[in-house]
Amino acid sequence: MKTFTALITGATSGIGKATAQLFAKNNIQLIICGRRKNRLIELEKELSQYTKVTTLQFDVSNKQEVFSAIKSIPTEFKNIDILINNAGNAHGLNTIQDGSLDDWDAMLDINVKGLLYVSKAIIPTMIKNNNGFIVNIGSIAGKEVYPNGNVYCASKHAVNALNKAMRIDLNKYNIRVSGIHPGAVETEFSEVRFKGDVDKAKKVYEGYKPLKAEDIADIIHFVVTRPYHVNIEDLVVYPTAQASATILNKA
Structure with a gap:
């Protein structure tokens, strides 16, 4: 039975980490990527009890770092079957x-250009192998715009468009492409958006039950393990309490 190899960006926290943990327990060989070396080392140690793991430390927004790191991937990991473009950030919540x-700059560099750099570095191998699966982690912000979301929403709308364009361009190479767009997920996302203000970040998730990183990881695993003739091309997921980007049923 073939052992699949997955590369996950933003693997040291949130959705990326939860996905790496679930993939490892299902015997998917892993290349885990992130900027924080200590977290990468800890996660590698945790996951190595289940599967083969290697780490890459780089910033997705740094073009040279991306291509240098991916070029350095050990031979036994080079045939990447699954790319999870998960790295992304929101910075600030202001009017335009x-x-x-x-x-x-940070949002466009990470959310858009970072996704493009990593994809550009990996797609040639998938084309050569005539198979592969790219999963782009978007956001409900890529489907609708909300007050003070402007540039973050624009960046995630770009992810949504790139997801569709990738699927068209790579169709003749037998490469599957899927976009997953979560609503409110309780991770470090809001801490980053509010620049380390933990109290403000906690309030985002008060009064209702948000999604957990593990919920999205479970969906990602489901999507990538469908029979190869099946491609779940676009999936939006909310917590039950959320009806849109701005409508939440809070207690």
Whole structure:
């Protein structure tokens, strides 16, 4: 039976970490990527009891780091079957007129350009092998726009468009492409958005039961393990309490 190899960006926390943990327990060989070396080392140690694991430390927004790191992948991991483009961030929650240029750069560099750099580095191997599966982690912000979300929403709308374009361009190479767009998921996401303000981040998830990273990991695993003739091309998932980007049934 073939052992699949998956590369996961943003694997040191949240959805990426939960996906790596679930993949490992299902004997999927892993390349876990992130910026924080200590977290990568800890996660590698945890997951190595289940499967073969290697780590890559780089920033997806740094073009040179991306291509250098992926070029360094050990031979036994080079035939990547599954790419999970998970790395992404939100910075700030301001009106367009009050937005920070640095925040805008960070979101576009990570959410859009980072996804493109990693995909560009890995797609040639998938084309050569005439198979592969790319899963792009988007957001409900890529489906609708909400107050003060402007540039973050724009970046995730770009992910949504790139997901569709990838599927068209790679169709003749037998490569599956899927977009998964979560609503409210309780991770470090809001801490990053509010620049380390833990109290403000906690309030985002008060009064209702948000999704957990493990919920999205379970969906990702389901999507990538369908028979090869099946491609779940676009999936939006909310917690039950959420009806749209702005409508939440809070106690």
